[in-house]
Amino acid sequence: MILLDGAATAKSIKLEIASEVEALKKAGKKIPHLAAVLVGEDGASMTYVGSKVKSCEEVGFASTLITRPASTTESELLEIVRQLNNDPDIDGYILQLPLPKHIDEHKVLLAIDPEKDVDGFHPVNVGRMMLNLPCYLPATPAGIIELLRRYQVPTEGKHVVVIGRSHIVGLPVSILLQRNANPGNCTVTIAHSRTNDLKSLCASADIIIAALGKPEFVTGDMVKDGAVVVDVGITRVPDPSKKSGFRIAGDVNFAQVAEKCSYITPVPGGVGPMTIVSLLMNTLSAVKKHR
Amino acid sequence: MILLDGAATAKSIKLEIASEVEALKKAGKKIPHLAAVLVGEDGASMTYVGSKVKSCEEVGFASTLITRPASTTESELLEIVRQLNNDPDIDGYILQLPLPKHIDEHKVLLAIDPEKDVDGFHPVNVGRMMLNLPCYLPATPAGIIELLRRYQVPTEGKHVVVIGRSHIVGLPVSILLQRNANPGNCTVTIAHSRTNDLKSLCASADIIIAALGKPEFVTGDMVKDGAVVVDVGITRVPDPSKKSGFRIAGDVNFAQVAEKCSYITPVPGGVGPMTIVSLLMNTLSAVKKHR
Numbered sequence: 001m002i003l004l005d006g007a008a009t010a011k012s013i014k015l016e017i018a019s020e021v022e023a024l025k026k027a028g029k030k031i032p033h034l035a036a037v038l039v040g041e042d043g044a045s046m047t048y049v050g051s052k053v054k055s056c057e058e059v060g061f062a063s064t065l066i067t068r069p070a071s072t073t074e075s076e077l078l079e080i081v082r083q084l085n086n087d088p089d090i091d092g093y094i095l096q097l098p099l100p101k102h103i104d105e106h107k108v109l110l111a112i113d114p115e116k117d118v119d120g121f122h123p124v125n126v127g128r129m130m131l132n133l134p135c136y137l138p139a140t141p142a143g144i145i146e147l148l149r150r151y152q153v154p155t156e157g158k159h160v161v162v163i164g165r166s167h168i169v170g171l172p173v174s175i176l177l178q179r180n181a182n183p184g185n186c187t188v189t190i191a192h193s194r195t196n197d198l199k200s201l202c203a204s205a206d207i208i209i210a211a212l213g214k215p216e217f218v219t220g221d222m223v224k225d226g227a228v229v230v231d232v233g234i235t236r237v238p239d240p241s242k243k244s245g246f247r248i249a250g251d252v253n254f255a256q257v258a259e260k261c262s263y264i265t266p267v268p269g270g271v272g273p274m275t276i277v278s279l280l281m282n283t284l285s286a287v288k289k290h291r
Numbered sequence: 292m293i294l295l296d297g298a299a300t301a302k303s304i305k306l307e308i309a310s311e312v313e314a315l316k317k318a319g320k321k322i323p324h325l326a327a328v329l330v331g332e333d334g335a336s337m338t339y340v341g342s343k344v345k346s347c348e349e350v351g352f353a354s355t356l357i358t359r360p361a362s363t364t365e366s367e368l369l370e371i372v373r374q375l376n377n378d379p380d381i382d383g384y385i386l387q388l389p390l391p392k393h394i395d396e397h398k399v400l401l402a403i404d405p406e407k408d409v410d411g412f413h414p415v416n417v418g419r420m421m422l423n424l425p426c427y428l429p430a431t432p433a434g435i436i437e438l439l440r441r442y443q444v445p446t447e448g449k450h451v452v453v454i455g456r457s458h459i460v461g462l463p464v465s466i467l468l469q470r471n472a473n474p475g476n477c478t479v480t481i482a483h484s485r486t487n488d489l490k491s492l493c494a495s496a497d498i499i500i501a502a503l504g505k506p507e508f509v510t511g512d513m514v515k516d517g518a519v520v521v522d523v524g525i526t527r528v529p530d531p532s533k534k535s536g537f538r539i540a541g542d543v544n545f546a547q548v549a550e551k552c553s554y555i556t557p558v559p560g561g562v563g564p565m566t567i568v569s570l571l572m573n574t575l576s577a578v579k580k581h582r
Binding site: 106122123124125126127128129130131132133156157159165167171174175178179180185187188189190191192194195196201 | 397413417421423447448466469471481483486492
C-alpha cells in the first residue's frame with residue numbers, strides 16, 4: 001500500500017510556487033495577492049481560512065483576510081465583492097462557504113468577477129471546465145487530480161466510483177476524470193444517496209473517490225483488493241480525549257480499507273493540503289494572466 | 292416493449308407551444324423569433340437547419356435563416372454574431388455545427404450572447420446547467436429528459452450507462468440524469484472509447500443512452516432484459532436502394548435490441564424530433580425572459 005501523502009506533495013508544490021514568486025519579485029513584477037472573505041464565526045471555516053492565509057505567507061503571496069460578523073447583510077457582502085472585483089491589487093479572492101442562511105449564496109457567487117474567482121465556483125469557470133477551456137479549476141477536484149498525477153497513479157480505462165454529487169467536489173471531479181487526459185480517461189460512475197446497492201458498486205471500482213461527508217462510511221467490505229481510494233471527507237467528530245474536543249474524520253474507515261489498497265489518502269494530510277495548494281496555483285495563474 | 296415515440300411527442304409539444312404563441316399574439320405581445328446561421332453546404336447540416344426552420348413555422352414563430360458559403364471568414368462570421376446579439380427582434384439564434392475547419396468554433400461560440408444562446412452551448416449556460424441554475428439546456432439532452440418525463444419512465448436509483456462523452460450530448464445528459472430531480476436521481480456511468488469491457492458494463496445497465504455516433508454499435512448481447520434504450524445516433528449510411536443514396540442509422544441495432552427492452556427510441560423519429568422541440572422551448576422561454 002502506498003500512501004498518497006497530500007501533506008508532503010503540497011509542501012513540495014509550495015516550494016515550486018515560492019520559487020516562481022521569487023522570480024517574479026526579482027523581475028520587478030507584482031507578487032500574487034489573494035484575499036479571503038469570512039462571514040460569521042464557524043469554527044471549521046475559521047480553521048480553513050486560517051490555513052489558506054498561512055499558506056499564502058509560506059509561498060510569498062500577499063494576502064488579505066476580511067472578516068465580518070454573521071449579522072452581515074447580503075448587500076453589505078455584495079459591496080465587499082464589488083470592491084474586490086475593482087481592486088487592481090487583488091489577483092484573486094475566495095468567499096469561504098457556507099455563508100449565513102440569510103444570504104443568497106448563489107447571488108453572491110454570481111457577483112464575483114470570474115477572472116478573480118480562484119475557487120472556480122462561478123458558472124463561467126464551471127462551464128469552461130466542462131468544455132475543456134482554460135479556467136480556474138475548483139480547488140478540491142484539481143488537488144485530487146494533481147495528487148494522482150504526482151504519484152503517477154494509472155487512470156486510463158479504470159472504473160472510478162465517485163460517491164457524492166456536490167457541485168464543488170463530486171460532480172466536477174467526475175468530469176475531470178472522464179476527460180481525454182492523463183490523469184483521466186476513466187469510466188466514471190457518479191453515485192449518491194439514491195444509488196441502489198452502493199456496496200457492490202464500490203466493490204467493483206478500481207478507484208473510489210469518497211466525497212459524501214459521512215465519517216468512515218466506506219468500510220473494508222466495500223473495497224476490492226488493489227483499489228485506489230481517495231478520501232475527501234473532513235468531518236469534525238466529538239472526541240473527549242482531544243484538547244479541542246473533536247477529531248477530524250474522513251469518509252473512509254482507514255484501518256479497514258488501507259490494507260486492501262494499492263494507494264490511499266490519509267485524513268488529515270491527504271486531499272486537504274492539496275486543496276489549498278490548488279488555490280495557490282489558481283492565484284499564481286491569475287497573476288500570470290492579468291499582467 | 293413500448294416505443295418512445297419522439298415524433299408523436301414532439302408533435303403534441305408543438306401544439307402546446309403553438310397555443311402559447313397564439314396567446315402571445317392575442318395579448319399583442321411579440322412572437323418568438325429564432326435565427327439560424329448555416330455556413331457551408333454540408334448535406335446533413337442543411338437538412339437539420341431546414342427542419343428547425345420548418346418547425347418554427349409550424350408553431351407560429353418568426354424565423355430567419357442566414358446562409359453563407361464555406362469560404363466565409365471567421366471575422367465575417369463574428370460580425371454576423373455581433374449583429375444577431377444586437378438585434379432586439381431576434382430572441383435566440385443557433386449556429387449550425389460543424390463550422391468549416393478554418394473557423395475557430397470555440398471563439399465564435401464564446402461570442403454568442405448567452406441570453407440568446409438557445410442551443411445552450413455557451414460556457415455560461417453549461418456552467419449554470421451544472422450548478423442547477425436557470426439556463427438554456429442543450430437541446431438533445433433536454434429532449435431526452437422530456438421524452439422520459441412524458442412517458443413517465445422510472446429513473447430514480449436506476450443505473451444509466453451513457454456511451455459517449457461529447458460536450459453536446461453525452462456529458463450534459465449524464466449531468467442531467469444524476470441530478471436530484473425527476474427524471475433524474477440515476478446512478479450514471481459515463482463510458483467512452485477508453486472504457487474497458489463496455490459490453491459487460493452495458494449489459495448491467497437499466498438505461499442505456501447511446502451517443503457515440505457509430506451505426507448499430509449497441510447489439511442485442513449488450514442489453515439486459517427490460518432495459519430502457521435511448522438512441523441518439525443519426526449517421527448517414529450509404530444505401531443504393533434509397534433515392535437519396537443513403538439511410539439514417541442509429542447507434543443501436545434496433546432489430547436485435549428492441550425485443551429485449553421495456554422502452555426504446557426508434558431512429559428516425561426518436562431523439563431527433565425531441566431535439567428540435569427543445570430548441571423551440573428554449574426560444575419560447577427566451578421571449579418570456581426578455582420581455
